[in-house]
Amino acid sequence: MKFTSITSILFLLLAFTAFSQVKNYLIPAPEDLMNKNQKEVINLKPSDINTIKTEGSKLSVKKEQLENGYLLLEETTYSWSDSNWFAISKKVYTYDNNNYLLEELRQVWRNDEWQGNEMYSYTYDANYNVITLLYKVWWDTGWVNRDKYLYIYDENNKEIEEIFQSWDGSNWANSQKDLFIYDANNNLIESYLQIEISGNWRTINKYLYSYDINNNQTEIIELGLSISDSDTIFINNNKYSYTYDSNNNLTEILTQYWDSADSLWKYYYLYSYTYNTSNSLTEAKVQAWDGSSWLNNERYLYTYNTNNNIAEVIIQMVNGNDWRNYLDYAYSYDSNNNLSYFIYSGWDGNAWYYIQKYDYLYSPILAVDEEEANVNSYILTNNYPNPFNPATTISFTIPEQAQVKLTVYDILGNVVDVLSDGVKNSGTYNIQWNAKNYSSGVYFYKLSVGKFIQTRKMILLK
Secondary structure (H helix, E strand, C coil), X not given: CCCECCCCECCCCCCCCHHHHHHCCCCCCHHHHHHCCCCHHHHCCHHHHHHHHHCCCXXXXXXXXXXXXEEEEEEEEEEXXXXXXXXXXXXXXXXXCXXXXXXXXXXXXXXXXXEEEEEEEEEECCCCCEEEEEEEEEECCEEEEEEEEEEEECCCCCEEEEEEEEECCCCEEEEEEEEEEXXXXXXXXXXXXXXXXXXXXXXXXXXXXXXXXXXXXXXXXXXXXXXCCCCCCEEEEEEEEEEECCCCCEEEEEEEEXXXXXXXXXXXXXXXXXXXXXXXXXXXXXXXXXXXXXXXXXXXEEEECCCXXXXXXXXXXXXXXXXXXXXXXXXXXXXXXXXXXXXXXXXXXXXXXXXXXXXXXXEECCCCXXXXXXXXXXXXXXXXXXXXXXXXXXXXXXCCCEEEEEEEEECCCCEEEEEEEEEECCEEEEEEEECCCCCCEEEEEEEEECCEEEEEEEEECC
16 A cells, blocks of 8 residues: 655555554644645544545645635744744745646755755646656755656546656656556555566555445555565455444554464554544544554544644553653644644653744635636736746736736835836736845735725745
């Protein structure tokens, strides 16, 4: 089985990875909170689990677009030291006109400035399925190719093939291929992992998937190529079994490994989930099999705010017959119900201490079709691209002839440029601002038309 995220494509997990696989479901990542509108991922619905486990290779590249109409622009990471937060890294997102992710730029704070060190770029087909993901790293004075992923889909837009390639300095070299087969309900029923050997693809792992009548995933069996036999012989490796309650909430994941000596499936880890009356997850427990009974290992406690957004996750480790605090994840939201920041802390035996903080910056989405705009009102749209370097386009619409002024300000409120100052007829206008002579930072652009005044924010990143 294989997992995929917007920012990183992970290789197929093999034996002894059951713990880390299911652990991904226990701590909601910030992007998952935002992608599921801060609620659904915490409930661990079967559909969420299936999405991760059976369609893990399918990129959900629109995850930075929130369901409440906002785009994630930046994620900044801070480290706690000497009673202060210090910026250490940043992710900056760029979108196309349809608000699909084009680029994720990762930066580090070095020598008193942000410096790029990783870049992920995406291209799409006509159905907005990702067809290429290109990963580059900054080396000396420029961007250097590192990895590339190619995706192929069927008529139902289900991914059927994924090829991973590495850059050898002059060409892209095939490294890994994944193949996916679906049933009539578009549930994944088989997948294969192949590697290239001497110019030929060789299957090394096979995965079989089962579902109940509600299309909840009930089982995954991982098989590996038998070293001593031909390429067509596969033997059992790992098995994952899923149990649900009457509300289709996932209640257990049992992981087992195949003991070839005894020809038996043997217990490995058990993950148990408890929900409240709102079907929100309140506790997740991890237990390990010692040969005769299940022993507690760790547990996760979840609390929510009044909007049913997750507010805190506390991780506790077993300590004899008791539970000992280990890590704390505290989440905070803005007035638009967007995750504004989260802090994770460690336990020193008596109190929590800060470790890292993650801040998030958003921009509202204005769905304006310029070609079909009903010019009955004043409209100032978000600039595109944003963030940008060095040029961006600002669009606005006016319903009648009027004196129009479009001004750019720096973060201190100083005028840095006037892009328009004169009479214009009714219609939609696109004006480009080239900031090649300005430093990186936050800028504002203000449209003034009679009594109509509106200001928006943009980010210049060099």
